[in-house]
Amino acid sequence: MRLEQVVLQFVSLPLKSPFETSFGLERDKRTWLVTVRGEGIEGYAESVASDAPLYSEETSASVYYAIRDHIVPRLTGDIPHPEAVWEKLSGLRGNRMAKAAVEMAIWDWFARAQGVPLFQLLGGQEAVHRIPVGVSIGIQPSTNELVKVARDYWSQGYRRLKIKIRPGWDLEPLTAVRDALGPEVPMMADANSAYTLDDISTLQALDPLHLMMIEQPLGYDDYVDHAVLARHIATPICLDEAVHSPADARKAFEMGSCQIINLKVGRVGGYQQALGINRFALEHQLPLWCGGMLETGVGRAHNLHLTTLAGFTLPGDTSASDRYFDEDIISTPFVLNPDGTLTVPTGPGIGVDVNAKRLQSVCTYEEVLAV
Numbered sequence: 001m002r003l004e005q006v007v008l009q010f011v012s013l014p015l016k017s018p019f020e021t022s023f024g025l026e027r028d029k030r031t032w033l034v035t036v037r038g039e040g041i042e043g044y045a046e047s048v049a050s051d052a053p054l055y056s057e058e059t060s061a062s063v064y065y066a067i068r069d070h071i072v073p074r075l076t077g078d079i080p081h082p083e084a085v086w087e088k089l090s091g092l093r094g095n096r097m098a099k100a101a102v103e104m105a106i107w108d109w110f111a112r113a114q115g116v117p118l119f120q121l122l123g124g125q126e127a128v129h130r131i132p133v134g135v136s137i138g139i140q141p142s143t144n145e146l147v148k149v150a151r152d153y154w155s156q157g158y159r160r161l162k163i164k165i166r167p168g169w170d171l172e173p174l175t176a177v178r179d180a181l182g183p184e185v186p187m188m189a190d191a192n193s194a195y196t197l198d199d200i201s202t203l204q205a206l207d208p209l210h211l212m213m214i215e216q217p218l219g220y221d222d223y224v225d226h227a228v229l230a231r232h233i234a235t236p237i238c239l240d241e242a243v244h245s246p247a248d249a250r251k252a253f254e255m256g257s258c259q260i261i262n263l264k265v266g267r268v269g270g271y272q273q274a275l276g277i278n279r280f281a282l283e284h285q286l287p288l289w290c291g292g293m294l295e296t297g298v299g300r301a302h303n304l305h306l307t308t309l310a311g312f313t314l315p316g317d318t319s320a321s322d323r324y325f326d327e328d329i330i331s332t333p334f335v336l337n338p339d340g341t342l343t344v345p346t347g348p349g350i351g352v353d354v355n356a357k358r359l360q361s362v363c364t365y366e367e368v369l370a371v
C-alpha cells in the first residue's frame, strides 16, 4: 500500500480539571492529531509530546519538524505492512514520539484497509474485550481534596488508584487515602523523577502502605540509581519515562532497576517497538501495564488495542473520556463499565471516528504534507 498525504492538526482540548505532576501543571490536552491518507483510506493517531520538554525531551514543536522534515520524506514507496515503517525510519535517532504518532496512524490505516480491528493485526487476545483500568490522580490543593477525589474515582469502579507524588506531597497524602479507603484498595504512586538517592528514607517510609509499585521515583534517564534504590525499599519499582525501547527494557530488567514497566506506545516509538517490549516481558515474566498521556479518544483507542496483548497483566491508566474532557473529539466517547473496564472498539482499525465538528472547534492549526 502507498501513502499519499499526512495531515497534521494541532488540537487544544480543555481538561475538566488541571492535571498537576512533579514536573508541572497542564490545563489543556495539546497534541498533534496525525491523519495518514492513501488508497482512499485514512488512519489516525496522536502524539504524546507536550509543549514543553518536562516529561521527555520531545515537544510539540520537535514532533512537528521531525514529522515534516524527516519522517514524511521517508514514507515513499510501498508499505507492505506497518511493521516495515520502523525500518524505513531507522536512520533517524530519537524522536520516538514523532515516529510513534505516524507509525500508529499507519497501523490504523492498514487495519482499516483490511477491514479488521487493530488488536487483531497486533496479535492481541481475541477473548479480551474489556480492559481493566485505573485512574491517575494529579497533585491536589490539599489532602482533604485528594481523599475526596480518590473516594469518588474508587466508587465509580476504577480498579486501582495512582497518586502523583513529589517531595513534600508523599507520605501524608498517601497515608490519608490508605486510611480512608482501606487496605484492600490497589494503590500506587508516580513520582515522575522527583526524588534522588538522598531521599531513600522518605521512600522507605512508604513501605508500610503496601503500594503496588512506585513509578519512576528517580532520574528520567537513570537505571543505576533505581537498581540501588530497589535494594533499599520493599515497594516494587516501575519505570516509565526511562524506558524507550526493547533494549532499554532488557537493560533495566537485567540491572534490577525495575520489576514492572509502564508501557506507552506513544513514548517508545510505536507498535513495532511496543510489540518488542511485550515479547521481552512475556519471556521474562516482567509485568506490564499501559500508561497514558491524557490522550484524546484517538490515542485512548490505540491504548486499548495495545492492552489486549498478553503481556499486559496489571490495570492501566486508560480512564474513561469523562475523567478528562467535557467533550472528547471522537463521536462515541469511552465510558467506564460498572466492573471497572473500558470496552475495546471492534470496528475496523482503532474502531473510533473523529467528530469533525468538535475537532474543528478545538483545532488551532492544520497542515497537509504530501508523501
Ligand code: OSB
Binding pocket: 055, 135, 136, 190, 192, 240, 291, 292, 293, 294, 295, 317, 318, 319
Ligand atoms: O507519568 O504517567 C505519567 C500524564 C502526563 C504525563 C505523564 C504521566 C501522565 C499520567 C496520566 O499519569 C495518565 C492518564 O490518565 O493518561
Ligand code: MG
Binding pocket: 190, 192, 215, 216, 240, 241, 262, 291
Ligand atoms: Mg508515569
